[in-house]
Amino acid sequence: xxxxxxxxxxxxxxxxxxxxxxxxxxxxxxxxxxxxxxxxxxxxxxxxxxxxxxxxxxxxxxxxxxxxxxxxxxxxxxxxxxxxxxxxxxxxxxxxxxxxxxxxxxxxxxxxxxxxxxxxxxxxxxxxxxxxxxxxxxxxxxxxxxxxxxxxxxxxxxxxxxxxxxxxxxxxxxxxxxxxxxxxxxxxxxxxxxxxxxxxxxxxxxxxxxxxxxxxxxxxxxxxxxxxx
Amino acid sequence: xxxxxxxxxxxxxxxxxxxxxxxxxxxxxxxxxxxxxxxxxxxxxxxxxxxxxxxxxxxxxxxxxxxxxxxxxxxxxxxxxxxxxxxxxxxxxxxxxxxxxxxxxxxxxxxxxxxxxxxxxxxxxxxxxxxxxxxxxxxxxxxxxxxxxxxxxxxxxxxxxxxxxxxxxxxxxxxxxxxxxxxxxxxxxxxxxxxxxxxxxxxxxxxxxxxxxxxxxxxxxxxxxxxxxxxxxxxxxxxxxxxxxxxxxxxxxxxxxxxxxxxxxxxxxxxxxxxxxxxxxxxxxxxxxxxxxxxxxxxxxxxxxxxxxxxxxxxxxxxxxxxxxxxxxxxxxxxxxxxxxxxxxxxxxxxxxxxxxxxxxxxxxxxxxxxxxxxxxxxxxxxxxxxxxxxxxxxxxxxxxxxxxxxxxxxxxxxxxxxxxxxxxxxxxxxxxxxxxxxxxxxxxxxxxxxxxxxxxxxxxxxxx
Amino acid sequence: xxxxxxxxxxxxxxxxxxxxxxxxxxxxxxxxxxxxxxxxxxxxxxxxxxxxxxxxxxxxxxxxxxxxxxxxxxxxxxxxxxxxxxxxxxxxxxxxxxxxxxxxxxxxxxxxxxxxxxxxxxxxxxxxxxxxxxxxxxxxxxxxxxxxxxxxxxxxxxxxxxxxxxxxxxxxxxxxxxxxxxxxxxxxxxxxxxxxxxxxxxxxxxxxxxxxxxxxx
Numbered sequence: 001x002x003x004x005x006x007x008x009x010x011x012x013x014x015x016x017x018x019x020x021x022x023x024x025x026x027x028x029x030x031x032x033x034x035x036x037x038x039x040x041x042x043x044x045x046x047x048x049x050x051x052x053x054x055x056x057x058x059x060x061x062x063x064x065x066x067x068x069x070x071x072x073x074x075x076x077x078x079x080x081x082x083x084x085x086x087x088x089x090x091x092x093x094x095x096x097x098x099x100x101x102x103x104x105x106x107x108x109x110x111x112x113x114x115x116x117x118x119x120x121x122x123x124x125x126x127x128x129x130x131x132x133x134x135x136x137x138x139x140x141x142x143x144x145x146x147x148x149x150x151x152x153x154x155x156x157x158x159x160x161x162x163x164x165x166x167x168x169x170x171x172x173x174x175x176x177x178x179x180x181x182x183x184x185x186x187x188x189x190x191x192x193x194x195x196x197x198x199x200x201x202x203x204x205x206x207x208x209x210x211x212x213x214x215x216x217x218x219x220x221x222x223x224x225x226x227x228x229x
Numbered sequence: 230x231x232x233x234x235x236x237x238x239x240x241x242x243x244x245x246x247x248x249x250x251x252x253x254x255x256x257x258x259x260x261x262x263x264x265x266x267x268x269x270x271x272x273x274x275x276x277x278x279x280x281x282x283x284x285x286x287x288x289x290x291x292x293x294x295x296x297x298x299x300x301x302x303x304x305x306x307x308x309x310x311x312x313x314x315x316x317x318x319x320x321x322x323x324x325x326x327x328x329x330x331x332x333x334x335x336x337x338x339x340x341x342x343x344x345x346x347x348x349x350x351x352x353x354x355x356x357x358x359x360x361x362x363x364x365x366x367x368x369x370x371x372x373x374x375x376x377x378x379x380x381x382x383x384x385x386x387x388x389x390x391x392x393x394x395x396x397x398x399x400x401x402x403x404x405x406x407x408x409x410x411x412x413x414x415x416x417x418x419x420x421x422x423x424x425x426x427x428x429x430x431x432x433x434x435x436x437x438x439x440x441x442x443x444x445x446x447x448x449x450x451x452x453x454x455x456x457x458x459x460x461x462x463x464x465x466x467x468x469x470x471x472x473x474x475x476x477x478x479x480x481x482x483x484x485x486x487x488x489x490x491x492x493x494x495x496x497x498x499x500x501x502x503x504x505x506x507x508x509x510x511x512x513x514x515x516x517x518x519x520x521x522x523x524x525x526x527x528x529x530x531x532x533x534x535x536x537x538x539x540x541x542x543x544x545x546x547x548x549x550x551x552x553x554x555x556x557x558x559x560x561x562x563x564x565x566x567x568x569x570x571x572x573x574x575x576x577x578x579x580x581x582x583x584x585x586x587x588x589x590x591x592x593x594x595x596x597x598x599x600x601x602x603x604x605x606x607x608x609x610x611x612x613x614x615x616x617x618x619x620x621x622x623x624x625x626x627x628x629x630x631x632x633x634x635x636x637x638x639x640x641x642x643x644x645x646x647x648x649x650x651x652x653x654x655x656x657x658x659x660x661x662x663x664x665x666x667x668x669x670x671x672x673x674x675x676x677x678x679x680x681x682x683x684x685x686x687x688x689x690x691x692x693x694x
Numbered sequence: 695x696x697x698x699x700x701x702x703x704x705x706x707x708x709x710x711x712x713x714x715x716x717x718x719x720x721x722x723x724x725x726x727x728x729x730x731x732x733x734x735x736x737x738x739x740x741x742x743x744x745x746x747x748x749x750x751x752x753x754x755x756x757x758x759x760x761x762x763x764x765x766x767x768x769x770x771x772x773x774x775x776x777x778x779x780x781x782x783x784x785x786x787x788x789x790x791x792x793x794x795x796x797x798x799x800x801x802x803x804x805x806x807x808x809x810x811x812x813x814x815x816x817x818x819x820x821x822x823x824x825x826x827x828x829x830x831x832x833x834x835x836x837x838x839x840x841x842x843x844x845x846x847x848x849x850x851x852x853x854x855x856x857x858x859x860x861x862x863x864x865x866x867x868x869x870x871x872x873x874x875x876x877x878x879x880x881x882x883x884x885x886x887x888x889x890x891x892x893x894x895x896x897x898x899x900x901x902x903x904x905x906x907x908x909x910x911x
Contacts, residue, residue: 014530157457220450591847614723670852675890
């Protein structure tokens with residue numbers, strides 16, 4: 001019998017005795033009784049989010065400030081171009097990395113800098129020495145100030161995490177309200193064939209491992225900038 | 230040679246007297262409490278969320294065979310190699326062999342408590358492979374050659390000066406007292422390791438059955454880098470980590486972060502479905518998932534304590550435990566410390582040797598109160614005690630409690646006993662606090678209250694007449 | 695407690711043969727021995743309408759753990775019935791009787807320690823505070839970590855005295871910071887441990903049970 005069969009066998013044997021469901025234990029500590037059907041709608045219990053775009057954008061901005069993410073709403077492509085150029089100039093970018101996409105194509109053309117494309121196979125040390133990685137995304141999440149992306153929407157796995165500055169180009173209609181909505185969107189988009197990696201990014205890389213003091217840029221990008229058009 | 234229990238008591242004696250350690254940990258956790266309460270308050274209903282999380286985990290664990298099979302079939306369909314390991318040794322052997330087969334020379338490891346549990350790093354190093362921990366806290370304790378202090382914050386017990394000295398000694402870096410600079414030193418060193426490593430090892434916080442994915446949480450991005458750059462990725466996962474659907478993550482990710490680290494949600498929550506796909510520009514060519522039993526099916530069979538397997542390893546119970554706060558993480562001498570460790574370890578490693586952890590608790594219940602998936606932790610400690618006594622009880626203790634029953638069930642004897650105690654107390658001062666004192670365990674550090682001349686029973690009798 | 699209940703006009707009965715709820719044996723893992731004691735307790739209170747006790751931990755034992763102790767035995771139903779009749783004193787006054795002013799007078803500054811069993815098993819938090827608020831002349835100040843365990847834990851205090859002591863020291867420090875005259879709690883065992891520690895370390899702390907405070911006039 002294979003190890004798999006042995007383990008599954010032990011599991012089935014163990015499960016022949018039922019364990020009590022949580023919430024069926026009565027007592028003063030039990031404030032919430034068991035639900036009849038297993039819960040699937042978490043939005044009523046998670047942090048509240050407004051319905052309009054303005055409310056969502058305001059919440060995203062508030063969360064970003066807390067996370068030290070640079071979140072900017074831009075009206076159109078011209079404004080995006082201006083802001084990108086300003087950023088590149090301020091940060092002193094010499095080389096950037098990006099992937100092919102509607103917004104990213106526009107961005108790297110606008111910047112006119114040497115570029116590493118992660119479309120096909122690329123050289124890792126080229127990516128490693130880039131000053132910034134510019135990607136698109138699958139969604140933004142207002143509730144948590146997060147970016148949702150995948151290997152397909154953001155040019156592979158390393159682009160969004162190796163360069164020290166990650167820039168995300170998003171569209172207004174990608175700003176979703178909460179985490180349940182984000183997972184629904186991923187299922188809708190990729191349900192038939194998932195990419196090998198998807199990720200929920202919330203702020204620049206950070207650690208509190210030294211004396212519980214917050215330091216940004218532990219291993220991933222030290223800076224995260226999001227332009228939402 | 231002292232037993233595990235004796236070592237525990239010795240170390241606890243030393244640690245509880247260390248006032249510097251006491252105030253250091255109080256301080257560190259103080260910040261956590263404030264942050265945690267603030268993030269909990271953002272939930273519209275934290276208690277409902279807890280109940281839902283508990284029910285979902287109940288569903289997952291009580292249908293474990295079904296969900297495991299679903300998870301494996303989906304993830305294998307995308308080219309993942311799945312290995313089922315009944316024991317830690319089997320898991321180690323498999324991973325060592327994968328490394329050998331692919332001529333792996335260096336490995337970058339993202340934090341995995343299962344890895345600590347089976348001593349994976351040691352097994353790989355013995356086979357001649359370099360293993361580098363990439364989580365900053367784990368990297369620090371790896372350099373110090375000591376065990377993690379906490380399951381989420383491995384280096385919580387160290388000051389910046391100690392870390393600076395460590396880096397100076399082991400990495401040759403200039404001393405500094407800036408946490409930022411220290412982090413950058415680690416970043417620069419580890420970056421080279423990521424780029425050069427042949428294999429990346431990770432754990433997983435959840436194994437999503439519906440879509441056949443693992444969910445990996447980090448704040449530093451070390452999980453992303455360890456699983457993106459090397460050509461082989463191995464994920465070591467306890468079989469109980471299963472979660473039924475992808476949507477469940479919308480509840481579990483914020484709860485894990487809030488309870489464990491006082492954050493709304495962790496920085497990087499990565500969902501890996503398989504190795505690099507044909508049209509993807511990067512990612513590992515091979516992805517292996519090692520499913521680890523190592524005693525978990527034994528715990529599953531204990532229906533009374535089965536909910537221990539609901540644990541999402543958030544560390545919240547450690548953070549509120551007054552025992553943990555006073556003795557520190559290393560004193561436990563186990564992979565898993567704090568309340569969850571005390572409940573779990575006897576099941577994974579044997580009741581006889583590890584029962585003392587279940588007795589080393591005042592059963593305050595703060596752990597159960599804080600657990601995001603409502604594990605009945607402190608009641609399990611009581612059950613472990615009962616099981617330990619049923620297995621083997623010290624003869625003198627059994628005698629004492631038999632005496633207890635007699636004294637309590639015969640009121641006349643009880644009253645005599647109390648009067649005797651009152652009289653005895655008059656002479657107690659002669660031997661109080663010395664080794665002759667029968668209640669030395671109390672009087673070594675505390676005074677005893679004087680027994681009243683008239684007990685409540687005497688009062689009541691007088692009142693009736 | 696008897697004085698207060700009689701002051702409020704209630705008839706109090708007490709089975710003289712009562713000694714102990716059995717918790718020390720239960721917590722140490724000796725459930726058979728605990729059951730032997732608890733069986734007698736069930737019998738002596740069989741005819742009682744309501745049972746009131748001044749201890750959070752004894753209350754918890756009877757309310758929560760008797761059911762577990764007698765699970766699967768012929769006395770299970772009786773244990774459940776018994777549990778339903780048991781009330782902790784402050785909970786009884788506030789929740790059952792709806793009374794917060796018992797006519798007490800005690801001019802002092804006090805801080806309240808939430809004993810673990812009372813807090814987490816019985817659900818005491820607001821009730822003792824509501825009662826203290828109505829005591830004439832009394833000023834209540836909250837200490838940091840009022841809900842933190844004092845370190846007694848029954849046999850834990852003598853099996854692991856070093857840890858128990860450290861936890862007690864943290865509690866004493868927290869109480870001293872408030873400059874209160876007294877620490878008040880619903881559990882004598884907590885108070886005995888805190889007072890014992892304070893006396894040995896010559897710390898100026900005095901402890902008093904909530905029932906004692908409410909009896910003062």
